[in-house]
Amino acid sequence: MHNIPLFKVLAKDTWVKPFFKHYKKTMIAALLLGFMMFFCAGALMFTSGFLISRSASIPENILLVYVPIVLTRAFGIGRPVFRYIERLVSHNWVLKMTSQLRLKLYTTLEKEAVFFKKRYSLGDILGLLAEDINHIQNLYLRTIFPTIIAWILYIFLVIGLGVFSIPFACLMAFMLFGIIFVLPLWSVVVNGARQEKEKQLKNELYSELTDNVIGVSDWIFSQRGQEYVNWHAQVEKKLQDTQANLRKFNRRRDFLLQLIIGLMVVALLFWTSQQFIGDHGGAANWIAAFVLSVFPLADAFSGLPDAAQETNIYKDSIKRLNDLPVFSEAPPKKVQEGPFDIEIQHLVFQYEENSRKVLDDVSLMVPQGEKLAILGRSGSGKSTLASLIRGDLTPTNGNVQLAGIATEQIGDNISEYIGVIQQVPYLFHTTILNNLRIGNEQADVAQVWEVLERVGLKQLAESLPDGLNTMVDEAGLRFSGGERHRIALARILLKDTPIVLLDEPTVGLDPITEQALIDTFFEQLKEKTIIWITHHLQGIEKMQRVVFIEDGQLEMSGSPLELANNNSRYQKLKAIDEGKI
Missing domain, CATH: 3.40.50.300 (P-loop containing nucleotide triphosphate hydrolases)
Structure with a gap:
C-alpha cells in the first residue's frame, strides 16, 4: 500500500470521485479563478516594471505610459479580487464535498454501529470522522488545486514566451519542468519513504507507551523499568534521526528550487537584453517587466514539492474510507394499515x-x-x-x-x-x-x-x-x-x-x-x-x-x-x- 501512488488510490476511490461530477462547475470555476489570481499577480509586476522603467526614461508624451498606468491599476485590483473570490469558491467546493462525505460516513457508522465496536477502537472512529476527512479537505486545497493551477500557468507561460522566441520558451519550459515535476517527484520518492518510517515509529511509540503506562506496575515490580526506558530512548532516537533527515532533505530541495528560480531570472535578464536591444526607449523597459514578473509567478510553483510530498498522508485516509462498507439504502417503506402483527x-x-x-x-x-x-x-x-x-x-x-x-x-x-x-x-x-x-x-x-x-x-x-x-x-x-x-x-x-x-x-x-x-x-x-x-x-x-x-x-x-x-x-x-x- 505504501508504494502505491496517489493517482492509483484515487482510481479505485468510491468516496471522493463521485463529487467531481456533482460539483464540477464549481471546481472548474475555482481553478480558473486561481489561474487568474496568479496571472494578475504576474501581469501587475510586468506592467509595473515596464511603467517604472518607461517613466524613468522621461517619455516624450504622457500617452506612452497611460496604458501601463491603467493596466497596473486593473491588475492591482484584479489580484486581490480574484484571490478573494478563488478562496470563497474553492473552500465552498471543498466544504460542500466534505459535508457530504461526513454525511456518508455518519450513515455508514450508523448502519455498521453494532460491528464497529468489535472492529475499530474509539480512536479509529474519531480519526475517520475528523482526521481523515480533514486530510481529504487539505488534499484539494493544498495539493490538487495548486498543482492543476501551476500546470495551467506552465502551459500559458511556455506558449506566451514561444510567441517571442521558441528556443527561449523551450529553455524556460525545461527549467519550470524541473520545479513542477522533477522536484515534486523527488520529494515523493525520497521523503515519502521517510514519512512512512516516521509514521510507523510514532505509531509504535504511541502503542507501546499506552500499553506500558497501563501496565507500569508490572514493569516496576519486575524491576525492568530501565529496560523499557532504554527501548523507548532507542525508538525515540530513530524517530528524531528520521525527522532530521526529512528536514535536511527539505532544506536541500528548497535551495535547489531557489537556485532554479535564480537561473530563470538570470536567463531572462540575458534574453530580454538581447531580444529588445533595438527597442525605442531601451531594453531596460522590458528587462524590468519580464524579470519582475518571475517572482509572483514563482509563488505558484514553489509550494508544489511540499504539496506532492503530503500525498503520502492523504492516500492512507482515502484508503481507510474506501475500506469501509458502503450501504445503498432503498427508500424506506411505510406500513399502510393494520393489523400491526x-x-x-x-x-x-x-x-x-x-x-x-x-x-x-x-x-x-x-x-x-x-x-x-x-x-x-x-x-x-x-x-x-x-x-x-x-x-x-x-x-x-x-x-x-x-x-x-x-x-x-x-x-x-x-x-x-x-x-x-x-x-x-x-x-x-x-x-x-x-x-x-x-x-x-x-x-x-x-x-x-x-x-x-x-x-x-x-x-x-x-x-x-x-x-x-x-x-x-x-x-x-x-x-x-x-x-x-x-x-x-x-x-x-x-x-x-x-x-x-x-x-x-x-x-x-x-x-x-x-x-x-x-x-x-x-x-x-x-x-x-x-x-x-x-x-x-x-x-x-x-x-x-x-x-x-x-x-x-x-x-x-x-x-x-x-x-x-x-x-x-x-x-x-x-x-x-x-x-x-
Missing part, C-alpha cells in the same frame, strides 16, 4: 460471518394487542431480538415483519409504530415540555398535562418553579429512575404507537418503585401490543404469554399460569426470583 419466521442472526449464531431458527407470532414477555439470561439473544424487531439490524437469514413488511425496510418510520422504553431513558438539557414533545412535536400543552396525569407526574411538574418550562439537567439527573421512566412512558403516550417495547425498564429500581412502575405501564398501555424484554419475573402475571430464549433458541412458551402449573423450569425460575431458593 409482528411475524418472525425462521430467524437466524450472527454479528459476523463464521461467528456463533446469536439467534438460530426462531419463529414467533405476536398479534396486535398481545402482551408478550421475552425471558432469558444475559447474552441469550433477547436484546438482539428486540433490535431486529425495531429494524436496527438485518437478519442473517429468515425475516422479521411488521404488518407484512420487513422491519429493516421501514427505516426511521419504525418509530411511528414501535415505541421503546429502555433501561435508562435519556432526558435532554432542555425544558420538561420539550423533553415530552420528542414523542409528538405537535402536541399542545393540554395534551402534555393529560399524559403527565396519566403517568403520575402532574403533581411533580406543578410543584416545580417554572412548571413545564423547568429546565432539565443533562441526562435528567434531577429525576429519580422511576420518574425518568414515567417521563419516557409519557413520550410514548403522546406518540401513541400501537406497539411498545419495554427493554428491561425496571432494572436497578427498588421493589416498591418497580411494582408501581409496572402497574402504571400495564394500566396505561392496556390497549397496545407490549413486548417486555426481561430477566426478572416480578409482574410477569400481567402478561398473556411468556417465551424463554436460551442459546439463541426458544426453549419454552406459554401463559404464566400454564407455565407455573406445568413447566418445572419456569417454576424453578419463579422460585429463585421470589427468593424461595
